[in-house]
Amino acid sequence: MTAAPAPSGTALAAPPRSGARRLRLRRGLIGWAFLAPLLILNVIVVLGPSLATVWYSFTDWSGIGPAKFVGTANYTRAFTDPAVREALLHNAIWFVLFLFVPMALGLLGAHLINQVTRFRMLYRTLFFIPYVTASVINAAIWKMLLSPDSGIGHTLGISQAWLGDPKTSLYAVNFVVDWHWWGFLAVIFFAAMQGVDVQLYEAARLDGAGRWRQFLSVTLPGIRPTMIFVVLMTIIWSLKAFDYIFIMTHGGPANSSDVVSTLMYDQAFNQYSAGYAAALGLSMTVIVGLVLAVYQFLRRKGWEE
Numbered sequence: 001m002t003a004a005p006a007p008s009g010t011a012l013a014a015p016p017r018s019g020a021r022r023l024r025l026r027r028g029l030i031g032w033a034f035l036a037p038l039l040i041l042n043v044i045v046v047l048g049p050s051l052a053t054v055w056y057s058f059t060d061w062s063g064i065g066p067a068k069f070v071g072t073a074n075y076t077r078a079f080t081d082p083a084v085r086e087a088l089l090h091n092a093i094w095f096v097l098f099l100f101v102p103m104a105l106g107l108l109g110a111h112l113i114n115q116v117t118r119f120r121m122l123y124r125t126l127f128f129i130p131y132v133t134a135s136v137i138n139a140a141i142w143k144m145l146l147s148p149d150s151g152i153g154h155t156l157g158i159s160q161a162w163l164g165d166p167k168t169s170l171y172a173v174n175f176v177v178d179w180h181w182w183g184f185l186a187v188i189f190f191a192a193m194q195g196v197d198v199q200l201y202e203a204a205r206l207d208g209a210g211r212w213r214q215f216l217s218v219t220l221p222g223i224r225p226t227m228i229f230v231v232l233m234t235i236i237w238s239l240k241a242f243d244y245i246f247i248m249t250h251g252g253p254a255n256s257s258d259v260v261s262t263l264m265y266d267q268a269f270n271q272y273s274a275g276y277a278a279a280l281g282l283s284m285t286v287i288v289g290l291v292l293a294v295y296q297f298l299r300r301k302g303w304e305e
Contacts, residue, residue, distance in 0.1 A: 056278040063274035074279035084280070086255065087263045090170055094259060095238035097171070101178045103230065106185025111215060113186070114193045124190065127183035135180065139247035142176040146248075166256035169249050173257055177244050185230060189223060196222035232295050236288055260284055 057074055061067035078084050113123050130138065145151045148161040162172040196219060204214045220227070242261040245251060251258035251266065258266075260280060268277035 053278045053282060056275050057282045058279075059275045061275040061278075062272040063268060064272075067275065070275070074276045075283070077276060078279055078283060083255065083258070083263060084260070087258050087260045090257065091238060091241070091259045093170065094174055094241055095235060097174045098177065098181070098238050098241075099231065099234045102182035102185050103227075103234075105178070105182040106189050106230075109182070109186030110189035110193055111219070113190050124187055127186045129183070130180050131184040133180075135243045136247060138176065138180055139244050142179075143248045146172055163249050164253055166254050169253060170257040173244050173248050176248070177241070180244075188226060188230065192223035192226035193219060228295075228298075232291070235291050239284055239288055 056067060058069060058071060059067035060070045060073075109127055113120055113127075116123070143163065146153070146162045148154060148159050148164070152158075153160055153162070160168070162168050200218045200222070201214055204218050209217065240261060241259050242265070245257055245259060245262050246265065249257045251262040261284075264277045264280045264284075267273045267280065
């Protein structure tokens with residue numbers, strides 16, 4: 001007699017696979033059920049307004065009432081508006097100062113903390129205090145300190161109106177922001193320095209390298225990824241600069257401290273040209289996106305290594 005064929009392994013394994021598939025599906029549905037409220041909130045708070053901004057950037061809209069479609073007129077105006085060019089120039093100046101001054105002070109502060117063994121936590125806390133203090137409070141305090149009537153200059157007999165002079169207003173506000181930012185960078189750089197191999201310093205000392213040469217040849221290459229990340233964040237924060245400028249000078253005097261963000265605010269809420277402000281905002285978003293794209297491209301090319 002011919003023996004009956006044994007049941008195939010596939011047929012025997014089908015029920016367990018089917019049960020596992022149902023279990024995975026059930027777990028997936030539970031996960032989506034927990035994520036659904038967050039996704040809905042994200043659509044309402046982020047995606048919805050973002051799409052509305054794209055639409056309004058192609059309209060002539062005062063911020064209230066119906067919007068009139070005008071095509072690319074707002075973008076054409078943005079590329080030819082002298083106020084936008086001046087604001088972009090101020091953003092560029094802000095970026096240069098905001099990059100080099102806090103980074104230099106942050107590297108110096110981190111290096112000094114790295115050289116001591118006692119009271120490290122105290123120094124890090126003191127450096128970090130300006131950053132954790134609300135920008136509104138910092139701006140209000142410094143606005144009072146820089147006042148020609150009651151500030152430090154008045155006490156020292158210097159009548160210079162740092163915030164009221166078109167030649168110094170942008171630099172005065174940037175000085176305050178640099179003071180606010182550098183302590184944060186010092187803590188970030190100090191944390192990165194802790195990850196540098198101590199044996200590299202020992203090898204450098206054996207080769208006769210002094211502290212300055214060790215800093216240039218060992219420390220800086222060792223914290224290169226952190227420095228590149230800080231540069232990226234500095235570019236983005238430079239384009240987003242708003243709070244200190246708005247509180248201390250409102251972009252004045254005579255638009256001497258205006259940047260794109262304060263110009264957007266003025267167009268939307270003072271000039272009632274919300275459609276034009278939306279076009280400016282979307283243009284800045286595209287610029288930030290390009291910066292992030294370049295950063296990701298360089299990372300894939302191993303630029304951080």
